[in-house]
Structures are given as structure tokens and as C-alpha cells.
Amino acid sequence: MGKDLASSCRSTVLAKNSAKERDTELLVAVAAGSRRALEELYLGYHRRLARFLSRITPRYENVEEIINDTFMIVWQSAKDFRYASQVSTWIIGIAYRTALKSLRRQKNHSAARSLDDLPEQTIDPTGDTEVQDWLKHGLNQLPMEQRLTLELAYHMGHSLEEIAAITECPVGTVKARMFHAREKLRMYLPTLGGTGSEWTARGG
């Protein structure tokens, strides 16, 4: 059993290293002007970025626009990349900043929904769907930087240091954003403040 786990971990690490190497090779080729390499990189990142972006922007058009804007920047800036960070961190960082700009533009066009719009305590605390809806609403109320920090950690599975690199912020700023995001979520989800056993029963 222990051997299997160790073997599985080794395989995962090897696969990750291989993916990193391939990303680097592709970016070098993109920097040299290879459209085919850009295409491979695009196809490799599309699903991951689309899932991440679809959580923070509701329309497919916006998701596609942000991804394509990201890869336009990748195409134009690949020759300036110094490989001080991982290629994936660099690409997701570009997507993060592009998304932030896009979300700010959208926010100017639409009035932000406030917590007052939420139905007051009409939630059935035993219904998982309703609880999920509250979580969705709670996430939508967070300031963009805090929401994106939470998404990068939980949805994308990045480490603290990776998020600092992606967002180009000090580690302390990431910690502070995460703290405030979690604190606000806790306040938005008042019925979820029960005991651990309730959570275990609900979440499995």
C-alpha cells in the first residue's frame, strides 16, 4: 500500500516535470515565431483557464475573449520571458490580469448586486443545493482580488507562493486577501456557522 502511494507520487511528480519541460519547449518555439507551438500551448491550457474563468465571468464570450487576449500577450511577449518562474505561472498570471481588467470593465457597465438582494433566511439548511447557491452568492460579493485569490487556491489548487507570483503581489498580501475572503464568506453564510459534525454530515 505504502509502496503504491510512493510509486503514484513519483509518477505524478514525473508527469508534472515532463509537462513543465514541454511548456518550456513550446514557449521557446513560440518566441521563435512558431504558430504550431502556440496552438499546442493554447489547447493545453484552454480547459483549465476556461473552467477557472467561467467561475468568475458568466458569459462564454467573456471567457473566450480573456483566453484569446491572454494568448495574444503570450505570442507577443514570449521572447521577453526570462524563465524565472514556471511557464504555467506566467500564463495564468497573464490570464489573471486580463480577467481583472475585463471584470473591472464589466463592473462599470453593470450595477453590482448587493447582499440586500439575497433572500433573507429562506434557505433550507438541510438542502445542499440551497447552500451551494448561498456560497455562490457569497463568492460573488467578494472584492475581485479576494475572489480570485480564493479561486486560485481552491479551484486551481495553487500554493501561496504560486499565487503571489501569479498576482505579482507579496506573500503577505495574498495571505491578507485570503483571510478577508474567508472572513467575508463566513459572514455571508450565516447558516453555515454550525458545528463540525453538521459540516461533515453535509459535505461528506
Add this chain to the structure above:
Amino acid sequence: MKIVPGTGSPVHPDISALIPWYVNGRIGERERRRVDAHLAQCAHCRDELTREQWVYRSMTAETAVEYMPAVSLNRLQARLDGIETGEAADAAAAAKPRRLSMPWQGLMAASVAVIAVALSFLAGDRWLQNRARAAAPPDYHTVTISEPRAPGEAIRAVFSPTITLSELQSILDEAQLRIVSGPTEAGVYSLAAKSRRPVSSSLALLRSHAQVRFAESTTSAPIGPLATP
């Protein structure tokens, strides 16, 4: 997050700050051991961990909406083509004044232009003759028969351009369908059944939604009238 009453601060802020990365598995080994040791003796932080694990699981839940990158990639390629064409034109324009700086070069360029215009008239005439002979290609495309079917595809549908992803996902969940390809340039999605629910039933449900502009089975003859926007 467990809060000290009246202070708004976590009971154990150092441990609390580590919990997100403990939950997503990206914490360092030394810190993970520290959190483990603390959790063994702190019920408050165990509660916080349980809540955070629920949020994490909820945020990583799979969605039914899958994006097909082919169309987006085509658009990106078109943008890159446009930039390259623009750059080539700019380069040509930048080079032009230098080449025409001498009078005889200008005359030569004018002669070449006259010849080019004459040739284009000849070519245009020839093209018009050929075009009259050939059957004109249709300037439309259909959403039901022209494209090859995606594996498992049972229905093709077009949704309102204003539909949000959550609305789309909700409709698909309700109709027990999943996207297998699309959207195409024309905005057509290929849908496959997620359960044993009859295609006709899923189709009827799709057509009942105002956000569904078009829905048609690709496995049999059309069933009933088309949905209207």
C-alpha cells in the same frame, strides 16, 4: 473560521492562515506537521478545517459545461493573421517613400500600376465568365445536416446569446444532457444524453425554455414544432 466573540479574529490566527493550503494540499511538509499537531488538540480549528474543506469541495465540483477550444482557437489565429498582415502592410508602406524618392522610379511604378490594372480587368472578366458557368455556392449553412455528428450526439441546439453559464448548466442538468461539441461558428452546440431519459423528453424540455433558440434531434426525424425565441 472560528471567531473570538467580540473581536472578529480567529482563535489561532497562525494556524487559521495555513488552513487553505492544508486543505488544497499545497502546504509545506513542516507546516503540515505543525497543523496536524495543532488540530489533534484544538476543536475550534478542527471545526474551521471542516468548514473550509466543504468550501473547497464545493468550489472544485465538476461542471457540466465543457468548452470546445477549436472555434476560439480559430478566432485567435484570425487575429494573429490580421496582425501579421497589418505588420506586412505597414512595413511595405514604410519602405515605399524611400523607393519612390527618385523621379524615374515613380514613373516606373506608375507604368507597373497601369499594367496591373489592365491585368486585373482581364482576370476579372475571365473570373466572371467562370462564375456564370459554375453553380453558385450557398451563402448559408444548416445546423442539422451539414456538420459531421459528434460522438454520442443526440440533439443540436442554439441558445440565446444572452444566456449565462449557470442558466445553460441548469437547462442541461434539467434535460439530462451534456455538451459534446460546440459552439460552432453559428453557435450550435451538440448535446448527448447523460441518462436514460428519452431524447424526445429532453428535446421538449429544451424547447420549453425561452433561452433556447433552436433544438432538434439528430437521431431521428424532427419531433414537433421548433422552439421560438
